[in-house]
Amino acid sequence: MKKIVALLGILALNVSCKTASSASSDNSLKNAFKNKFYIGTAMSLPQIDGTEVKSVEIIRNQFSSIVAENCMKSMFLQPEEGKFFFDDADKFVAFGEKNKMFIIGHTLIWHSQLPKWFFVDKEGKDVSAEVLKQRMKNHITAVVSRYKGRVKGYDVVNEAIMEDGSYRKSKFYEILGEEFIPLAFQYAQESDPNAELYYNDYNEWFPEKVKTVVKIVKNLKSRGIRIDGVGMQTHVGLDTPKLAEYEKAIVEYAAAGVKVNVTEMEISALPSPWGTSANVSDKVEYEAKMNPYTAGLPENVKTEWENRYLDFFRLFLKHQDKIRRVTMWGVTDTQSWKNDFPVKGRTDYPLLFDRNYQAKPVVEKIIQLTKEK
Template sequence: MKQVIISLSIATLAISNSVFGQQEKSATLKSAYQNDFFIGTALGLSQIYESDKQESKIVANQFNSIVAENCMKSMFLQPQEGQFFFEDADKFVALGEKNKMFTIGHTLIWHSQLPDWFFIDKNGKDVSPEVLKQRMKNHIHTVVTRYKGKVKGWDVVNEAIMEDGSYRKSKFYEILGEEFIPLAFKYAQEADPKAELYYNDYNEWHLGKIETVVKMVKNMKSRGIRIDGVGMQAHVDMTSPTLAEYEKAIVKYAQAGVKVNITELDLSVLPSPWGTSANVADKVEYDEKMNPYVNGLPKDVEEKWENRYMDFFKLFLKHKDKIRRVTFWGLTDSQSWKNDFPVKGRTDYALFFDRKCEAKPIVEKIIKLAEKK
C-alpha cells in the first residue's frame, strides 16, 4: 500500500509539474504566439551589451526575435569608405545566437543615417551610377556575408516610397532611378541566398504606397530577384490607421506573394500635429498641449490604449497565415523614440513595458488573447 501511495504521489507530482510547466511556458509573449508568428523587439546598445539585468531578462524571456535599432545602419557600420566598424553589430548578433533568436538586420540601404561619402566623389560631386552600384554592392556584400547564416532576415531597402506612390527623391533614386531597389535585393541574395529579404516602410497602409510596393514586388519576382516580405512599420496612434485600412494593406501585400512583417510596432497615445508620421526629418517645436500625460495615463485613456492594441493583435491573429513576425520598436517606454517625436521632450507610453521595466496589464491580456484562439 505504501508503495502504491508513493507511486501515486510521484505521478501526481509529475502531472502537477507538467501542468505548471505548461502554464509557465504560456506566460510569455513568445510562447503564447509560438505557433502563429515571431514576437520581436528592437534593441539599442544598452540591451545589446546587457547593461541592465531587468532589460536582459525581458528580452530573453518574452521575445524570440530581435532587430538592431541603430547599430547596423550604414553610418555606423561604414562611417568611412572601406572602414567598417562591426563591434556593436557583432555583439548584437552574438546575443541573438545565445538566445536562439530569429535575428533581423536593419537596414542595408536607406537614404537616412547614411555616411556623407556614399554619394560623392573626391570633388564633392555626385558619383556616377557605376560607382554608386559598386559602393552599394561592396557594403551589402561585406555586411551580409559577415553574418551569413546568423542573421536570418534583412531589411534590404528602407522607406523608398512616398504615401502617394511616388519614389522618394533620394540620392539613390536620383542617380540610379527605380533600379536601385532590385539591385540592392540582388546583391543581398548573392551574399546570403538563405537569408530572408524584406522591403520596409512606414505609413504602409496608404493606397498609393500599397500600389507601388505591390508593383515593385511583382516586378522583382518576375525577374527572378527574390523578395520574401514587406515590412509594415506600424507606428500607429489612437485613430490612424483604421483597422480596415490596415487589414486591406496586409491582404494586398500577401496577395503579391510575400509574407508581412509588422516591423516597428508602437502605439502612441499623444496628439500629433499632423497625424501619424515616422519621417525622422519631421520636427515641430515643443508645445505644452502636445504633452498632456507627464504624470501618467488617466485610467480611461489607458483602457482605450489597451483596447486599440488588442484590436491590432486580433487582426494579426486573423491573418497569422500571412504574417511572419510582429516586432515592437523598443523595449520600455523610457527608451521609445516616440518620447521625442514629433515633439521633443514628451512623455509617451507606446510599449508593453513601463519605465520601471515592469510588464503592463496589456501583456497578460495579449497572452490570453493568443490562448483563446
C-alpha cells in the first residue's frame, strides 16, 4: 500500500512539474507577440555551436526570429576572394529551421568587418567600378543562393548614410557612388526573389537621415527593385532618442511603403561618454565615472531602465501594423557588445536576461503589455 501511495505521489509530482513547465513555456515573449510581430535575438558563435547551453534554451523558448551576430558578415564568409567559409552560417540556419524561426541574414554589404581584398587589386590600388560590381555580385549571389528559401530576410546594405543625410564616404561610395545600394538590392533580389530585403542603420531617427533613407526606398521602388523594410538598429540609452523622434521615424518609413524592423535593440543604463573629454592624466577617474555600476544597477536606475523598455514596447505595440519584427542584440547581459563599447571593460545591463540566464522582471511586464486593451 505504501508503495502505491508513493508511486501516486511521484506521478502527481510529474504532472505538476509538466504543468508548471507548460505554463512557463506558454508565458513567453514569442507566444505573447505571435499575432503582432516577430520577436528575435542575435546569436553569438557559442550559441550557434550549442556550447552556451543555457542561453540556447532561452532562445528556443522565448524568440521566434534569429539573426547571426557576426558569422554572416563578409570577412567571415569570404575571407579570401572566391574561398567561402559557410560552416558557422550553415549551423545557424539549421538551428533556425529546426526551431521554426524567421531567419535573418546580416549583412550582405557593409563597409566594416569586410575582408581587406574586397576593394583592392594585387598592387593594393582601388579596383575599378566594374571589378567592384562583380565582387559585390559574386558575394551576394553565393550567399543568398546558398540559403534560398531558407533565410527569410536580409540586411542587404548596412550603415551607408550619415546623421546629416549624406552618404558615408566608404569605398563602396567612393568607387560606385550612390548606385552601390540599388546594385546590392538588385543582386539580392535576383538570387532569391522571395527573400525580404532591408536597409539597416543606426541613429535611424535623425531627421536628415530619415529623409535620405526614404528617398532611397522610393528610388528602389520606382525602379522595380525590391525593398521590404528599413532596419532601425535601436542602440539606445536612457535619454536619447526622445520617444516622439523615434515614433516620427517609424511613421515616415511606413509611409514610404516599407515595414519597420527593430533590428539590434538594447538599452544601455550607463552614462554616455559622447561629448565628454578625458585627459590621459584623468584616465582612472574617467573610467570609474563611465563604469559606475560594477556591482549591479541601483534601484532607481533599474526602475528608469525598465520604464524605458516598457515605453518602447508600448510604442511598438501602438504601431504593430507597421512593424515586421523586434530583434534584441543578444540574449544575456554577458553577451552584449555594450560591455566594451564605447569604453572598454564596462559592466552594462542592456538586455532582457541577466548574467545568470534569468529573465529580468521587465520580461513579464513586456508580456503583460500585449494583453492590455
